[in-house]
Amino acid sequence: MKGYVNIPKNIYVKRCKDCGARPIIALIDEGAYAVKCPVSDTHYHTKPGLIDLEDWNQNNPSSNDYNLNTMSTI
Ligand SMILES: [Zn+2]
Numbered sequence: 001m002k003g004y005v006n007i008p009k010n011i012y013v014k015r016c017k018d019c020g021a022r023p024i025i026a027l028i029d030e031g032a033y034a035v036k037c038p039v040s041d042t043h044y045h046t047k048p049g050l051i052d053l054e055d056w057n058q059n060n061p062s063s064n065d066y067n068l069n070t071m072s073t074i
Pocket of ligand 1: 016017018019020021037038039040043044
């Protein structure tokens with residue numbers, strides 16, 4: 001991973017279905033990006049290519065509540 005950028009707060013994205021983290025945009029290769037969880041590479045990430053927030057949102061369907069308390073109960 002060569003680097004990453006945070007997704008601006010005014011852009012709507014769902015949180016990681018596995019851990020509830022807000023995703024980041026990782027620079028995989030020249031001109032290829034992936035939307036991924038910042039916590040673990042094993043959590044869902046989009047295929048390298050264009051920044052595909054739609055794909056991320058579709059694959060993290062249960063994470064649209066922003067309740068971080070669910071993490072502390074594990
Ligand atoms: Zn995650």
